[in-house]
Amino acid sequence: MLLVGIGQGEDIDTLSATRAAIVKSKLSLGDYFPSAGMVFAGHGFDHELMLQTINKEFPGILLVGCTTAGELTSDLGFSDDSVILLLFYSDEIQFSIGRGSDPEGNSEISAKLALGEAKNALEKEEKLCVLFTDSFTLSANSIVETLNKNLAPGCKVFGGVSARPFGTDLPINQFYRDKVLTDSSVILLFAGPVEYSYSLSNTWKPIGRRATATSVKGKNVLKIDDMRAIDYYHYYLGDYSFPAPEFPLAVYEKNSEHFYLRVPGGFNEEEGSVLFAGEIPEGAEVQLTEALRNYIVDDLKDTSLNSSKSKKKFQPTLAFAFSCIMRKHLLGTRVKEEIQILERNLPENIPIFGFYTFGEIAPLENEDRSLLHNCTMVTLLIGTSTEVETTRSFPSVKESGIAVSLLSDKELNEEIKKENRFLRMKFDRELEYRKNLENVKDFHGSILKTINQEVEAARIVIQRKNEELEKLYQQLSVEKKKSDDLLLNILPFEVAEELKERGVVEPVYYESASVLFTDFKNFTLIADKMKPSDLVRELDFYFSEFDKIIEKHGLEKLKTIGDAYMCASGLPKPSPSHAIDLVNAAWEIQEFMNRLKRTKGEAAWELRIGINSGPLMAGIVGRKKFAYDVWGDTVNLASRLESKGEPGKINVSQFTYELVRDHFLCEYRGKVPAKNKGEIDMYFVMDKIKK
Secondary structure (H helix, E strand, O other): OEEEEEEEEEOOOHHHHHHHHHHHHHHHHOOOOOOEEEEEEOOOOOHHHHHHHHHHHOOOOEEEEEEOOOEEEOOOEEEOOEEEEEEEEEOOOEEEEEEEOOOOOOHHHHHHHHHHHHHHOOOOOEEEEEEEEOOOOOOHHHHHHHHHHHOOOOOEEEEEEOOOOOOOOOOOOEEEOOEEEOOOEEEEEEEOOEEEEEEEEOOOEEOOOOEEEEEEEOOEEEEEOOEEHHHHHHHHHOOOOOOOOOOOEEEEOOOOOOEEEEOEEEEEOOOOEEEEOOOOOOOOEEEEEEOOHHHHHHHHHHHHHHHOOOOOOOEEEEEEEEEEHHHHHHHHHHOHHHHHHHHHHOOOOOOEEEEEEOOEEEEOOOOOOEEEEOOOEEEEEEEEOOOOOOOOOOOOHHHHOOOOOOOOHHHHHHHHHHHHHHHHHHHHHHHHHHHHHHHHHHHHHHHHHHHHHHHHHHHHHHHHHHHHHHHHHHHHHHHHHHHHHHHHHHOOHHHHHHHHHHOOOOOEEEEEEEEEEEEEOOHHHHHHOOOHHHHHHHHHHHHHHHHHHHHHOOOEEEEEEOOEEEEEEOOOOOOOOHHHHHHHHHHHHHHHHHHHHHHHHHHOOOEEEEEEEEEEEEEEEOOOOOEEEEEOHHHHHHHHHHHOOOOOOEEEEHHHHHHHOOOEEEEEEEEEEEOOOEEEEEEEEEEEOOO
């Protein structure tokens, strides 16, 4: 069982506010004496007197807390001028507290001292840690990291950074038992069957362009890109003296779109640096952010509904709410809506207890490592796995046992004066809220102007880049066509496509294809009598005509070697008529040669053609000067058939003859000896069979 009692006393008198908080928190606990407690308070109180009063009422209580930038509970709601007290009682959960400070301001030592004291008082392993810490002398970020490393596995850290009202130099304090501390950390550990769930609300959105924190010293950022850090803010928000904390920097984690926020808290005009609430790693990508009041309210509505949706089955007893001072500052007169939203969306009748901080502490969702956040609302629900449902009850004056006595005229007059001072203080604060909102409105106007200028500049750059890209694309298209055409002059279409798509071409085995070789009679004698240029021109004339003929018949040119011309049919796309197609093309080539002979007479060259059909392999050979080629006995025999042929005739093998006999008249030559092949059956193609 875990029971809690909360009370909130709002007054300008320390004793009155503290006693009201005590009475209400005691009533909620009934007859149970508290084991531990938390107290948060504004700066208008005597904090030593407040702690003495609480400890006198609850001797030996394990008490921690801190000063705030505003308090919020489900008792009286939001206040800038209250003492709020939370009391714990449990017969299952063990509580312990610790404090840590170091004269040299060493954050790691401070965290270890607080944790060591608290852990030594526990009999069981800690399950939950709640932290309140300084962030000026100490590094809140380092405190959290040290606790992450030294707490028991699975124990997460939640809490807030001690605070003070916005724009003041009031002292920031931590509370430990009956002591008012400075430059310290205090923690409360929970051990036993404690369960919890939590959610984060953060609605600041990145705006403008991303930049890089190029020079960093501790929490001070000196340069962002090539600008002084203070000039970076001036660039967006206009020329003014203080980097507006309403516009924190998004700090992006390495190689990620996830970011955390860092609020500016001071500056050095001479060196142009900006002091942030937490460290920013040098080299980190940063971006200015902004938020509107409606965004903050709407996002909290969504996230608070998720707070109670825990995978663990437990009945929450208490809700902590740690909200950033910048949320309060930006919400202004609407700040009360945060506690109102929590009351509507969290489990019914659950007590809510929290304060406005200088930094919020919690893990990201589904992560074990806690982080220091800014501009965030952390909602933490706690209870036990064996919890029975409890209801909260806040006492009236009569229920609380506070005596109501008739005041004398003098006492009544003093009470009215005190009440008037209190109301005047609240009214002045409302005016300050409105003034702040006007300043934020001006900043938004300056940002919008700068962003519009950036967008217009970016649009012009994008337009110019698009025009350049279009020109490059056109040039690339022309070059690509040239490249494709050149590739198609070397390779068959299907093979070229495979090479472009996969980068390699697999060799292919063909069961049946046909190969053709040609050769000019007495070419060596002819070449000796001609000029090189005339010889090349003559060869180009013949081979160009051959190219047209084989293209007409859908054949594949393979290569030329000197005066030899080689082509094939039935590849790379198999064809059942490969032999017929190839003989038809050979017939047309010889007809072309005959026409030429009739025209040129003896000056015309004479051509032998050999054709063979059968199985073969085809593929690409070479890397730099690659070529599509064929291999196998079918190819070798086609070459022999050409050399054993006669000028003006087409010499085919028995294999080819069997495939074309129904389409061409062939003359059997008998068995003719062929080099390295023995005697083979050969046929001359004499004519086409007319059907």
